[in-house]
Amino acid sequence: MKEKKKSSLVLGILSIVLGFLLPVVGLVLGIIGLVLANSHQKESELDYKTEKILGIVGIVISVIMWILGFIVLMNISA
Numbered sequence: 090m091k092e093k094k095k096s097s098l099v100l101g102i103l104s105i106v107l108g109f110l111l112p113v114v115g116l117v118l119g120i121i122g123l124v125l126a127n128s129h130q131k132e133s134e135l136d137y138k139t140e141k142i143l144g145i146v147g148i149v150i151s152v153i154m155w156i157l158g159f160i161v162l163m164n165i166s167a
Contacts, residue, residue, distance in 0.1 A: 091133050097126035097140040104147025112155040119147030 100122030108115030123144035126137040 091135055093133075093135055093137065093140075094125075094129050097122045097129060097137060098143065100125065101140050101143025101147055104144060105150055108147050108150035108154055112151040112158065115147055115151035116155070119144045119151060122147065 100118050104115045104119035104122055106115075107118060123141060126140035126144060129135070129140075130137040
């Protein structure tokens, strides 16, 4: 029985957490986690659905926080 690799899972979780604090880091970790989940799935033929979802959620949160930060910055400057 094959075992899943944990790196994409950890990166997905970190991307969500850091997406709220440091959106750029969360975005990068989410992309790396998503790429790793795809490559692990291709080589082991196991289901990495949870890891992919975590990576996508981390990317989305990072982008939303980035946009909100930009809007707040523009309102302060105006």
